[in-house]
Each structure stands twice: as structure tokens, then as C-alpha cells.
Amino acid sequence: MKASRENDFVYQAVYRYLTLLIEEAGSSSAVRLPSLRQLADRLNVSISTVQYAYSLLEKEGRVYSIAKSGYYAKALPALDVPGCGRDLLETVYVNTQRPGMCVLSADDPASLQPLDRPLLMLERELLRQYPRQPQVLVQPCGELELRTVLAARYTSSTVNCWHADDVYIGADLRGVLEILISVLELRGATVVVESPCDWVILRLLDCAQVRVIELPLLAGGVIDPQRLESLLKNEPVRLILLSSALSMPHGSLLSATNRQAIAHLLGCHGTWVLENDCHSELDEGVDSQRLRDWLDPDRLLVFSTFEKFIGAEAPFGFVLSRHWRSELQRHFLLRAFSLSLIRQKAIARLLGGGRLDQHLSVLRRMLKERRTQLIQLLRERLGDALQFVEPQGGATVWVSSLRPVDMENVFQRLLKQQIIIAPGELFSLQGLHAHHLRLSSLGHGDHDLGNVVGLLGDALRMAPES
Known part of the structure; x- marks a missing residue:
């Protein structure tokens, strides 16, 4: 020994x-x-x-x-900083892949406790049960067993019910969202999104030449009904994109009162809603209702992905819709997604057999412990420099500087010290959240988190005002 x-x-x-x-x-x-x-x-x-x-x-x-x-x-890409020919998002992506970097902004909750091993074990068992199937059985919209399980999981009443034919599964979330943009004919149309918003969604809408109007969340994650009503009255809004429960990266939950008021307002205007359900499984208020429970299901689409709570072995994205059936089927067929039927069956067994719910209970607790540790450090060392939203779930913390600092300068200074942060401007197309950051304690690797938070504090205090 x-x-x-x-x-x-x-x-x-x-x-x-x-x-x-x-x-x-x-x-x-x-x-x-x-x-x-x-x-x-x-x-x-x-x-x-x-x-x-x-x-x-x-x-x-x-x-x-x-x-x-x-x-x-292996050759490494040059250390990139803002203003060196690449935009800020690309700089973040490139440097996140560099070995030895401390990623103080990772939003990869499943990395803390992935379900890869149970998933692959189930897959091996299923491979023994199901011999290799002929190509004629390929299902372009996803494997029937998984679509059936998802439809049942999303059904909450006789009114808010879904069927397997309403579920469409793609290779990843990005591909599914690109299909939705095409099917809904959003190019050139006006779409309202809550802000801050995931940068993948924002970039896809921007690349498709969608006119995006950002609706900033107020204190406590509240949506301003008066501002929303003004937009619905005065703008040709084709669609509104809202979180089902947990609004990330903000980390907040809509109150029941605010949720009902927003749903009532959208119903009065007959507005189509695209619900982002990617993070709702990480909501600590597990019994709280989703926004869709208050909406007209005939004016609703829901999208999500398994990757946030299962892990990288389950990257599939999916959408639920009662409408545009022929168009959705055609686009999924044209995409020719090559999805492993056995992998999809294994995911269906995880969802349908209760294994996922047990896993989620553990994952939520572990994420909360990590966030609590980070928040405690921020309070102790940066209480005079930062203000933050108390997150209700997920892997990240949304913070803002108490003085209007130049976050590009902060980003650049930390990058030179091999630390990656996610400046708030990444979560807006219109220059909002310039004094905000998304922070996380998941990607710091072997770096001491206390030391890293100290370096963040130094960068914030030395940064010039914007």
C-alpha cells in the first residue's frame, strides 16, 4: 500500500x-x-x-x-482580450477551452453530478434487448417512447395536456431553436424577450434578423405588467419568450401574483408565447407552478434540453407544440437528425422510472451548497463592491457592481490572470446589464475559490468608471 x-x-x-x-x-x-x-x-x-x-x-x-x-x-490559440479582432462572446468561448483556466462563470449544472454512468448502463442493457433496427424504423421527430414520457411529464391537467405527437426531439437545443425560427417565420418579425437572456438564444435571433425587444426584469425578478402591456399595444409583437419558472442567468422566480398577471395580459392580447423550460428542473421551489399552467395552451410552445440536468451524454433539445405539425415534421425530417434510438430509450427510462427525480433532488442540494459557498465569499470579501440576486436554483449567481465600472477592463485584467468571467453585456443585444456579471463556483478547478474571489475584487476596485 x-x-x-x-x-x-x-x-x-x-x-x-x-x-x-x-x-x-x-x-x-x-x-x-x-x-x-x-x-x-x-x-x-x-x-x-x-x-x-x-x-x-x-x-x-x-x-x-x-x-x-x-x-x-498542442498549439494553443493566442490569449484573447476584447478589442483584438474577436467579439467578447468569442473571446470567452476560446479562452474557456484553454488548459489551466479558472472559469468563474460556468453554467453547466450537470457537471457537478452527471447521470452519464446510469444512462450508459441503461443503454447497454437496452442494446441487449433491442437488436440493431433496420433504417426503416428511424423516427425523425424523436423516439416514440421518449416523446410519450415527455408528453406525460409536461401534462398537468385535462386542459394543459400533451401527447407524443406534440413532442419533437432534435440533436441539440441550437438545432431545435433554428427550426422554430424557420417554422414560426420570425425573420424580420418582432419578438419580446425577458432580459437578461441566454446568449445562445440572443445570438440565434440576431443572426436570423429578428427584431428583438428586451423586457428587463425588475428587482426580485418581476416583470413589469404596464411596460409589457405598452409593448403589446404599440409594437407588432409576433411572439414573447419567457422562462417557465427559473429565469436564468438572473436566478429568480416569478411570484404567483406576477405570473398570473402576465398570463392574463398575454391572454387578452392573444400573444403567442415561447416558454424557455431549460432550467425549471433546477428550481428549488419544486412544487411551484410553471408559467404555462396559466397560459392558453393553444398559443404556447415550450422548449428545453436534457443537458442541463443529465449531462453531456444527453445533449438533445426538444420542443412541445400543438400547432404547425406538418411544418415541424418537415423541418425535422429535412434536418435528418441522426439520433441514437437506444440513447433516447435510455433517457426515457430515466425519466419514466423515477431515477431522474431522485437525481434532481441531490443535484439541487449540491448546487445550493456551491452557490451558498460562493455567496458567502462574495459577502465577506466584496460586500462593499457587489450586490447580487439571491438565486432560487441553478448553478450561477447574478451580481452587479455598486459603482459603474468598466467591466471590459475587469474582464481583460482577470483574463491575463487566467480567470474567465461572464460580463452582463453578453446577456443583452441592446447594451443592458453593463455593470453586471454571471458568476459560478463550478469551473474553478484546482484554483482556490477564495483567492479567485480576491482577484475579482482587486479587478473591480482598480477598474476605471464607465
Whole structure:
């Protein structure tokens, strides 16, 4: 046992040494690393120990090997900062993929407790039960068992009920939203969205040349009914996009009174509603009603994804709609989504068998513990600089600076220290939320969270006013 532990320490030391070599190389071209024998001699360890450390880095995608040549560190994109030719969102995405970065903004709740292993175990069992099926049985709108389970999960009454034919499953959420934009003919149309809004949704609408009107959430996550009514009266609103329960990244829940008032107003104007249900499974008020429970189901579409609460092995997006059946079927068929029927069946068993609900109970508790830790640190160290919304679920915390600082300067300063934040301007197309940030404690890796929060505080205090 003692020898085993010592060997563990040795390979970890070699791994750390190689990591430092790679980071020091930091080149835009591939860099050759020491051979197994060279490194073994240099560090006075066995060749097998060096080989194991290299294999770990290879699995992480940080090195690659060429037969009869050796190991090479992968070329890294240059460290990007705002104003260097890429927009801010691209800068965030590029640098998030860099090894060694502390991502203080990750919204990947399932990474804390993924359901990958149970899902893959179910899939293996199903593969034994269901031999490979002929191509004629391919279902372009999704596997029937999964659509049936989803329809039942979303049915809450005899009025608010769904059937398998109302459910459409795509390869990912982005593809499903692109189909909705086409089917609803939103190009050039006016769409109202609550703000802040997910940047994926905003970018898709913007790329499709949709005229977006942002409806900022008030304190406590309230939607202003008077402002909304004014928009509905004075603008040619084709559609309104609202959260079903948990509004992310804000982290708030609509009160029952506000929810009913908004639903009544939309019903009076006959407004079509596209409900974002991506985060509602992470809502800690699990018994709270969804916005759709108060809406006319014949003027409603709902979209969501499994990825937020199951994990990367279940990236599928889906939409529920009672209308545009032929158009939706045609678009899903044209997309020719290649979806694993067995994977979909496995997800259906997770949803229908109660395994998912048990998992969600644990995941919500773990997310709350992480958020509580982050909020406590923010209060202790940045109470004089930040104000934040007390989140009701999810993985992130929405904060605002108490003075109007230049968040681009804050972002750039932290980026140079290998820390990624998500400035509030990413969640608006119209320059809203310039003094806000989305923060999370999920992606800090081996970095000490207290130290990272301290660096954030330094960057905020040193940033010039905007």
C-alpha cells in the first residue's frame, strides 16, 4: 500500500512537471516535448510512470503523439482580450477551452453530478434487448417512447395536456431553436424577450434578423405588467419568450401574483408565447407552478434540453407544440437528425422510472451548497463592491457592481490572470446589464475559490468608471 501511494505521488509530480512545461511553451505552433527516456532520466523515475503521465495529458487533449517521433504539446490559440479582432462572446468561448483556466462563470449544472454512468448502463442493457433496427424504423421527430414520457411529464391537467405527437426531439437545443425560427417565420418579425437572456438564444435571433425587444426584469425578478402591456399595444409583437419558472442567468422566480398577471395580459392580447423550460428542473421551489399552467395552451410552445440536468451524454433539445405539425415534421425530417434510438430509450427510462427525480433532488442540494459557498465569499470579501440576486436554483449567481465600472477592463485584467468571467453585456443585444456579471463556483478547478474571489475584487476596485 505504501509503495502504491508513493507511485501515485510520483506520476502526479511528473504530470505537474509536464503541465508546467506545456504552459511555459505557450506557443501558437506545436512544441515537441521530452521523450519518455529523456524525462525518466531527468526526473529519475521509471519510463512507465512518465508514459502514464503522458497518457493522462493525451486524454485531456493537451498533448498528442506521433509514431517514431514522440509527444507534442498542442498549439494553443493566442490569449484573447476584447478589442483584438474577436467579439467578447468569442473571446470567452476560446479562452474557456484553454488548459489551466479558472472559469468563474460556468453554467453547466450537470457537471457537478452527471447521470452519464446510469444512462450508459441503461443503454447497454437496452442494446441487449433491442437488436440493431433496420433504417426503416428511424423516427425523425424523436423516439416514440421518449416523446410519450415527455408528453406525460409536461401534462398537468385535462386542459394543459400533451401527447407524443406534440413532442419533437432534435440533436441539440441550437438545432431545435433554428427550426422554430424557420417554422414560426420570425425573420424580420418582432419578438419580446425577458432580459437578461441566454446568449445562445440572443445570438440565434440576431443572426436570423429578428427584431428583438428586451423586457428587463425588475428587482426580485418581476416583470413589469404596464411596460409589457405598452409593448403589446404599440409594437407588432409576433411572439414573447419567457422562462417557465427559473429565469436564468438572473436566478429568480416569478411570484404567483406576477405570473398570473402576465398570463392574463398575454391572454387578452392573444400573444403567442415561447416558454424557455431549460432550467425549471433546477428550481428549488419544486412544487411551484410553471408559467404555462396559466397560459392558453393553444398559443404556447415550450422548449428545453436534457443537458442541463443529465449531462453531456444527453445533449438533445426538444420542443412541445400543438400547432404547425406538418411544418415541424418537415423541418425535422429535412434536418435528418441522426439520433441514437437506444440513447433516447435510455433517457426515457430515466425519466419514466423515477431515477431522474431522485437525481434532481441531490443535484439541487449540491448546487445550493456551491452557490451558498460562493455567496458567502462574495459577502465577506466584496460586500462593499457587489450586490447580487439571491438565486432560487441553478448553478450561477447574478451580481452587479455598486459603482459603474468598466467591466471590459475587469474582464481583460482577470483574463491575463487566467480567470474567465461572464460580463452582463453578453446577456443583452441592446447594451443592458453593463455593470453586471454571471458568476459560478463550478469551473474553478484546482484554483482556490477564495483567492479567485480576491482577484475579482482587486479587478473591480482598480477598474476605471464607465
